[in-house]
Amino acid sequence: MLDLLFYSHPAGLLVLWPLLIIWMKEAARRKRERIRRQLRSDFRVALHSLAVSFRAGYSAEHAFSACGRDVRNTLGRESELVREMDALNRRIRLQLRPEEVFAEFAFRTGVEDVEAFAEVFSAARRSGGDLAAIVRSAADTIGAKIEVTEEIEASLAARKSEQQIMSLMPCLILLYLRIASPGFLDVLYGNVAGACVMTCALAVYLLCVRAGNRIVEVGI
Numbered sequence: 001m002l003d004l005l006f007y008s009h010p011a012g013l014l015v016l017w018p019l020l021i022i023w024m025k026e027a028a029r030r031k032r033e034r035i036r037r038q039l040r041s042d043f044r045v046a047l048h049s050l051a052v053s054f055r056a057g058y059s060a061e062h063a064f065s066a067c068g069r070d071v072r073n074t075l076g077r078e079s080e081l082v083r084e085m086d087a088l089n090r091r092i093r094l095q096l097r098p099e100e101v102f103a104e105f106a107f108r109t110g111v112e113d114v115e116a117f118a119e120v121f122s123a124a125r126r127s128g129g130d131l132a133a134i135v136r137s138a139a140d141t142i143g144a145k146i147e148v149t150e151e152i153e154a155s156l157a158a159r160k161s162e163q164q165i166m167s168l169m170p171c172l173i174l175l176y177l178r179i180a181s182p183g184f185l186d187v188l189y190g191n192v193a194g195a196c197v198m199t200c201a202l203a204v205y206l207l208c209v210r211a212g213n214r215i216v217e218v219g220i
Helices: 002-006 012-055 060-075 080-093 098-109 112-127 131-180 192-217
Strands: none
Touching: 002 012, 002 131, 002 192, 012 060, 012 080, 012 112, 012 131, 012 192, 060 080, 060 098, 080 098, 098 112, 112 131, 131 192
16 A cells, blocks of 8 residues: 555565564564553452452462452453463462562563562562561552553543544545546656655655654553
8 A cells, every 4th residue: 555655666565565574563562562451451350359368368379379260250261361370370389489470470471560569479478577468558559550550541542543543644645636636646656756755755654653653652
């Protein structure tokens, strides 16, 4: 589509093919980001379950086992967090220390709030303090932070939609001119000068799209 709109010549694909690699990397990054955000949101369920289990006097091993059941019942078996909790509990059953296993889980997910809880949980296990109170306090604090972050994301949802629409507008305008006024843009196609102008326009357009995407992701 970009070749049709900006070059209208098969040779334009030679210029545009690197964009496919960039687009694939960006799509993979966005997919990881969606998974990370969903994990962060679902982690509130795990926090609540762990806080309840520790308050009831469960050991760490039993608390994580109960947490695994709770998140499975609440989120369903297809949830990424459920799969992670199942893997975590399998490792705990191999007699590995719960704090070490959870720290590995937090590092693997890359979710800041999970990593923060892992540090608090590990410190509480080492200090031998009131684990139930420490976990409950951490769960309340981190849970509140997750809620605030989700509120920010919700408030930016409309702006993201507007940004996506505006990103498409230059291409839609070119497409409209190609359809409504055939020949109007012919001076820009099939010659070196026109190709250079369209290449510069495409570069500016892509930079603006990237900048817009980064702006709406600030703070999330």
